[in-house]
Amino acid sequence: MRAPVIFIGAAAVVVAAAGCSTATPAPKASSPVARGRAYYTTCQGCHGNAGEGFAGMKAPRLAGLPPSYVAEQLLLYRKDLRGGPADFQGVQMNGRAKALPDEQAVQDVAAYIATLPPPPAPVAAAKGGAGTALYESCAACHGARGEGNAELGAPPLAGTDADYLARQLRNFRKGIRGREGDERGQQMAAAAAVLPDEAAIDAVAAHASTLR
Numbered sequence: 001m002r003a004p005v006i007f008i009g010a011a012a013v014v015v016a017a018a019g020c021s022t023a024t025p026a027p028k029a030s031s032p033v034a035r036g037r038a039y040y041t042t043c044q045g046c047h048g049n050a051g052e053g054f055a056g057m058k059a060p061r062l063a064g065l066p067p068s069y070v071a072e073q074l075l076l077y078r079k080d081l082r083g084g085p086a087d088f089q090g091v092q093m094n095g096r097a098k099a100l101p102d103e104q105a106v107q108d109v110a111a112y113i114a115t116l117p118p119p120p121a122p123v124a125a126a127k128g129g130a131g132t133a134l135y136e137s138c139a140a141c142h143g144a145r146g147e148g149n150a151e152l153g154a155p156p157l158a159g160t161d162a163d164y165l166a167r168q169l170r171n172f173r174k175g176i177r178g179r180e181g182d183e184r185g186q187q188m189a190a191a192a193a194v195l196p197d198e199a200a201i202d203a204v205a206a207h208a209s210t211l212r
């Protein structure tokens with residue numbers, strides 16, 4: 001087993017040495033996923049190397065989201081239909097989304113994100129409690145197991161950080177999300193308005209987050 005190890009080591013040194021002599025340009029890769037991977041290097045500091053999210057940055061999980069939804073949200077940020085000064089966390093995304101060179105880059109990074117591993121199994125299964133009953137009104141669009149419904153544009157909620165989900169529900173209720181020009185967001189704003197109170201928001205978010 002030794003010889004191959006030494007060989008691989010030597011090969012790695014050669015590659016590293018070659019890498020030193022040339023600057024690493026943004027790869028002009030041919031496939032959308034390969035180009036998207038290069039763009040994703042500007043996202044991973046907040047969203048994690050595998051798109052797992054980073055609660056410390058309040059950046060949600062992206063892995064597991066369908067590319068159509070990711071692209072749509074990036075376009076909303078680019079058009080200032082999401083984020084902005086009234087959205088303390090979301091405002092960080094406007095500049096990041098606008099830094100992508102064009103709409104093709106938006107599609108490419110969304111395609112790469114779709115290759116990242118989906119959420120792991122929950123530590124504790126969701127059952128009982130106020131959240132379970134409240135979630136019944138959400139299941140028609142987001143699916144009984146929080147898997148989402150691409151046709152309706154309703155993203156998966158399962159496995160996403162509960163704090164993030166609750167913040168989005170509050171944003172929809174305050175009109176920070178679901179603005180004029182964001183039709184799908186407006187549908188969701190109507191659904192969020194039905195939740196009776198603050199405790200209900202937290203309970204349904206906690207429940208949705210533990211679904212799989």
Ligand code: HEC
Binds near residue numbers: 046059073089164
């Ligand atoms: C400075 C940290 C930061 C960077 C860098 C960043 N994001 Fe974000 N992103 C956030 C935060 C924080 C949110 C949540 C905003 C909120 O709470 O509404 C977010 C939200 C999102 C959402 C919405 C997710 C959803 O479920 O609706 C998408 C999509 C997204 N980011 C994609 C990206 C992509 C792609 C990049 C790189 C081009 C990127 N982000 C770079 C911090 C960041």
Ligand code: HEC
Binds near residue numbers: 138
């Ligand atoms: C009529 C269909 C519909 C119903 C019912 C509905 N939603 Fe949604 N929801 C959507 C759509 C569509 C979106 C995507 C909005 C967008 O594109 O900005 C969404 C987005 C969300 C988001 C943002 C997710 C993210 O990643 O940022 C959360 C959180 C959410 N819904 C929670 C709920 C909860 C909890 C309920 C039940 C109280 C519910 N939804 C009921 C259609 C629905």
